Amino acid sequence: MVRAKKGSVSISNVDGCLRLRWNYFDELGRQKRFTISAGAVSETNRKAAERLARQIELDIASGNYDYSLKKYKQGLDRPESITVEALFERYINTVIDSDRTSSVDRYKTIRNHFAKFQRSITADGCTEKKAIAFMRYLQNCGQSGETVNMNLTCIRAVWVWAIKKGLVHVNPWLDLKVDVEPREQAKPFTIDEISKILKSFQGGFYESFVRFMLGVGCRIGEAVALDWNAVNDDCSEVFIKQAYNLRSRKIKSTKTGKTRYVPVSSKIQALLQELRKSATSDIVFPSPKGGRIDRANFRKRYWKPTLEKLGIEYRSPYNTRHTRWSHEIASGNLDIATAAQYAGNRPRTMLDRYYGATKRPKLSDFD
Template structure:
């Protein structure tokens, strides 16, 4: 028996598998006695399993059925986190789920999930907006909506109070691409200043093909042809792990001679297929925070160029490619964006400033 955030939980192992059960009881002496009775029931069934197969309910439904109170908001969310743990790629992906758990504890405390009305859901949204940015709050409300939907399927709750709860996110100005003059200044400064020279090829690569920075960080020599004339992009690196691309789709294309030469020059005589094309100064994979702090931010500051995120290299490529007559399908094939995305976000003046003509 353990206590998690003030709530009792039973944990045990059987036949090499770990089990966990939240009996729905706050941690106090009386409830510990009730939970111990539940634990004894489970232990009895486990002992009887050898003589009477089926005595132990592998689904654990038998041990939840006589819960002394309906499942709370916090318990439902904890159960949902357990479910997501099985479907999400790694523990880092669960961080925002665990972060929301703190807010649910503070606001709902021990309130039952079935008791949450739509009005209370709206009130929680307003409370959350005082603490989070609108775009983050919108995502969190969406997560709650999904968790209640998951709970309905498992008969933990009957209605979804979050179904119509929306968060309006104010529009943001589209990122301003770097001008051709700014691009040249960035590349020249990166190659001429010793403290930035290690990153110069990485920056030029991102600007040259418009890939996401994480895709450049995740590029390995095995993803290039033998003569480095063509590239396959289907993986990325971020938050300490190798993973798929943002869209989980791959793409391949040929590069222009100058970029081919840059890659050939980088490749060591003895290289492993699993080695990264670009790395941090000490040989570790490129960490986006480290790159931004040690190179990107100070480099732009020294040049007097208004700060834009490293991701702006991608917008810069797309905008200038359109301006130079590339077709939308060509840009989509190289960047991995859909043609619809390019039409919606980039077509027209590359800097998003349509000229208004005088009418009167």
């Protein structure tokens, strides 16, 4: 019979979680490493972990070791619960790549919603009933069904990670989702509407900005964040590598976290060449005060009044993106795959979200 050796239990901090670890022999006499999670780092949980470590060492020394570990886990079934805000902060700092600022912003926004919903709510306090109430809260905040479901997906990911770390015990978010209304097909501006819009902005401060958005079809934040170091020497190509976040007023990665090159038309090339000659900063499209354009201010004070004056049905500045790619695909100038590459999307996304019919030809007859 193999004689058991006395084990020494160590307590360590692993990603904000207390972990007990020790080496000992299993029931068949084979040396094995054992671990038990003791919950989030806190004074209460640490004291409990220290008591348990002493108990395990005593049992090993006295020959009363519980190979099933049930005896030792029972004392940690209810570690001190972490608050949801702290849980999200730990997830953000531990799991999410800090360079993916769009993801960081989304999780921080969800964390802030929890604080407004119920301050200091604990993760274990999020019962299924409470989770449903929070989902309703997001809807009452004006979030679309699609946005709510995206947020629920993020929350589920946090809870799955937290369960693995021993921070929570149950995931009440697994089956939660809201019904989503069918997305309306994009309604691009017609050639006539584009002509009127460009003519209305002609000579104004934002003429170049509007021409670029309609001409390149990038996201508004990407146009706002464009710097001259992302435009090649002859201005025939732009490198979309970042976006401007209006909420945080900081430069971040693109929505998808990917970069792309876009070869521009000869007119947009000439536009960029003229702008570069008179540039006084690294920002391609500066605001009247020299900083980044505030797209909310642009939409409210310039874009919306212009469409109203022209009698054009209102569509947000983002519709310039729908417009560019819808016309490119409909004209046959670009295939779906190439358009998706330039737009920074997957082909399926292009069809589902951005491609709106610019023509309505009749169906043909068979005879």
